[in-house]
Amino acid sequence: MSRKTIDLWVGIFAVLGIAAIFFLSLRVSTVQTSSGAPYTVYTWFDNIGGLKVRAPVKSSGVVVGRVAAIRLDTQKYRAEVTLAIDPAYPFPRDTVAAILTSGLLGEQYVGLNPGGEEDMLAAGDTITMTQSAVVLENLISQFLYNSAANGNSNSGGDSSQP
Amino acid sequence: MMDWLVTPLRHIGARIINAIWRLGFILRFFAALLLVSGQSFTRLHLTLREIWFTGVLSLSIIMVSGLFIGMVLGLQGYEILQRFGSGDALGIMVALSLARELGPVVAGLLFASRAGSAVTAEIGLMKATEQLQAMDMMAVNPLARVAAPRFWGGVISMPLLAAIFSTAGVFGGWLIGVVVIGVDHGSFWSQMQASVDFRIDIVNGFIKSVVFALAVSLIAVFEGYDCHPTAEGVSRAITRTVVQSALTILALDFVLTSFMFRGLS
Amino acid sequence: MTTATGDELVVLQDVHFGYDPNHVLLRNIHFRVRRGQVVAIMGGSGSGKTTLLRLICGQHAPLSGSVRVMGKDLGRFTHAEKYAVRRRLGMLFQFGALFTDSTVFENVAFPLREHTQLPESIIRDLVLLKLNAVGLRGAAHRYPAELSGGMARRVALARAVALDPELILYDEPFAGLDPISLGIIGQLIRRLNDALGAGSVLVTHDVTESLDIVDYVYFVSEGGIVAEGTPDEIRAATHPFVDQFVHARPDGPVPFHYAAEPLAQALLGRAQ
Incomplete structure (x- = not known):
């Protein structure tokens, strides 16, 4: 393998590797393109x-x-x-x-x-x-408590619908 | 008396002391290697040859393995995510597992067995056939001329290979997930982009691959340089390179992961 | 060129050597090589003659005594000074130690490329001249694996003299060669030494071949120099070890049997 061929292949390899890094940075993830420090x-x-x-x-x-x-x-x-x-x-x-x-x-x-x-x-x-x-959990227990209270009074049922 | 207890203890103790001694020896070798590394960059063709040797020649195995790992992730991931009704998140799963773990680790393991073993074998055989000694007698430092370019060639190749591996893996996942199973093309990519963070996932994965590259290249060069100059010695050195590289990669991966990703989610 | 030490390339004075002080391998070594001389170190396997060669090229430092190579004391050398001396020194390894991944041409060009800034055209001419001197100009683009043992040894010789050294060291140059190659190498050693006006040191156990080409012989046995002299003196020597060695007698001061209990005892002991 002559030195020229090796250089060519190493060049191709480097391009592939850098392209992969760019792909991972731009296509797979999101680089924060903020306009400055948050x-x-x-x-x-x-x-x-x-x-x-x-x-x-x-x-x-x-x-x-x-x-x-x-x-x-x-x-x-x-x-x-x-x-x-x-x-x-x-x-x-x-x-x-x-x-x-x-x-x-x-x-x-x-x-x-x-x-x-x-x-x-x-x-x-x-x-x-x-x-x-x-x-x-709080939401559910509130709902249960309310419906229990409604059941006891037997009136004004629609006012406490969540 | 108490021989059954003392003998194994003594044996373990000797092994620990030997391991520590060897670690110190490797680090001293590393320092000597860094000191003579100038030539690897002033005479770039020496290092380019090694990048060709370790990087370009590993390209096919890395790309094919990456593709297959990605395809397996696509199948398995979809099956599991489907249970929670979130098959659309397949892209996230494939990309995160590759960028954070599988890319650096599997590429590192493949690199150790494909390129690391070859480097050890080459240096070991040069030692066994007195080529290193001949170089030394010609007033050429073999550490600078033979070991350092191989070390830096590996350090440069391996992170690029890991990135190529991850990319091939994402395509493998896309192939299975989108083309074969039928996950929505748009949500595959957009969910992936929304959830994979450049700094946390990609940069940390890249740092991992650089650390693994340093470790594997150092082990490969050291084992070749340190081997017993016989056929048996070289073959043992190659085995040690592969085994030690694998153990080192996995141990370092645990340490790095616990630093990088602990407390994030 | 004369220096303060005259034309003496190598002078060893009362050298003792061992890997640790309790286990001395070489003792009372007095040894010298003058410019233009081809000197042989002879002795059986394991007698310490290769160790002596390693002292001369600075791979080992003596326990006591002085090793002066080209007027400089190798025992007190820094790494850089050692390399400076080695640039003026060529060494032929026992099996050539050619770089197996480069062509014959690149092997011979290696020292030139490493130590000189010569343009490619001059390197090419120099390499072809050196290869021509060993008769292998036609094999320039072969790989070492494609050469016979004798040819590989000649390439290694061309590489060893690529920088026109003042001192050439040969470690077993005749080992494993057929009689024709052996004769060629022997003649080359003499011719190159005379052409370069250098000094040569030969470590060998090939008596007949080396006695024809060398100027002086040292006999090493069990860590000491037991005899020395010109080839004629050596042929006539009466020292029992030299006599056994030169005339290849199977038994003598160097016993045929490795140290062991008497045979009868070993056989009887097992029978019981």
């Missing part, structure tokens, strides 16, 4: 359900960031969730953060519902209005 915003929840670090943060179904950290504040006994949001998406100060579930059994994510205020959230700000995760 800004962090803090939120407090009574219950985060099954939310995990790196879960998506969505607004109107569009991914705008990720959950950067989750910890329990032992003074207030509430969960502090840190969100890293793409700077391309500014949000008003009165935005509501909610923990939602994609589909019935899907993964949980943080949904942002923007309000109407003029001032925008800056890095390090806290979103005060939050809506905790819906815990299925």
Whole structure:
């Protein structure tokens, strides 16, 4: 095998390998094409359900960031969730953060519902209005309790339909 | 008295001490190898020849194996995901298993047995036929001229092979999942893209393959260089290369995985 | 060119050697090679003659005494200095030690490519000249595996002299050769030495062939030099070991039997 042939084959090999890396980066995964370093915003929840670090943060179904950290504040006994949001998406100060579930059994994510205020959230700000995760067990027990109460009174049945 | 207890203990102790001694020896060899590596890059054709030898010649086995592994993942994954009604997530499963684990690990194992053993055999035979000694007598350092280019050739080839393996695997999964079983083409790719993270999955997988490449290449070159210069010694060295590379890859994989992916989900 | 040590290429003075101090393999070695000389080291297998060669090329360092090669003390050499001396030294290994994955041409070109910056055309001319000297210019594009043992040895010889060394070392150059190849190699060793004005050291146990071409002989037995002299002196020597060796007598100071209990005892012992 002459040196020229070897060089040619090594060249082909390198092109194949780099093409594979590009394929894995661009076609298989998503490279975060954010316009800069994300800004962090803090939120407090009574219950985060099954939310995990790196879960998506969505607004109107569009991914705008990720959950950067989750910890329990032992003074207030509430969960502090840190969100890293793409700077391309500014949000008003009165935005509501909610923990939602994609589909019935899907993964949980943080949904942002923007309000109407003029001032925008800056890095390090806290979103005060939050809506905790819906815990299925609580929902069911509430439903059972309500129907039991309705059964006892035998009246006004349609007012407490969930 | 207590011989049945003392003898095996002493035996185990001796083996442990020997293993530690050998590890130190390998690391010293590694340091010496790095010190004389300059030539591998100033005289690039030496390293290119080894990339051809370890990389290009392993291409076919890597691509075919990747394709088959991907096809098996497609079949098995679909069967399992189907039970939860999420057959559409097949793309995620195929891509994640390949990018995180199977790509680097299986490509590493194949690389060790295809290219690592060949490197050990080549260096071992050069030693057995006094070629290394002849080089040394001609004032050419065999560590720089023979060992270092083979080491760097392996270190460069192996991550590329792992990427090619993963790509072939994703195509294998696509072939079975989309073309044969009939998973929706769009959701196969879009779910995969949405759930596979570049930094966490692809970059970490790539780091794994680089670490495995360093380990396998070092073991292959060292075993060849250190072998007993006889036919039997060379064959033993080849066996050791394959066995030690496999064990090292699997052990390192556990360590790296626990660092990279623990606490993520 | 004369240096402070005159034309002495190798001087060993009162050298002792062993892999560890309690187990001395060579003792009281005095040995010298002058420019233009072909010197043979003879002795039975395992007598320490290859070890002596390794001391000369700096692969081993002596326990005591001095090894001076081309005026420099090899015992106190750094790695770089050792390599500097080895560039002026050629060595022929017992089985040639050719690079099996390169052609004959590339084998001979190897030292030139590694140690010189010569352009390709000059390297080509030099290699063909060296191959012509050993009569194998026509085999330049063959691989070592396609050559006979004698031809491979000649290629290795061309490679050893590629850089025109001042000292050439031969480790068993005659081992395993047929009589014709043996004669060719013997003549080449002499001719190359004279053409280069170099010194040569031959480790061999081929008495008749080497006595015809060498200038001086050292006999090594059991770690010491037992006899030395010109070929004529050696042929006439009365030392029992030399006598046995030169005339190939099966029994003598080197016993036919490996050390063992008496045969009768071994047989009777088993019968009981």
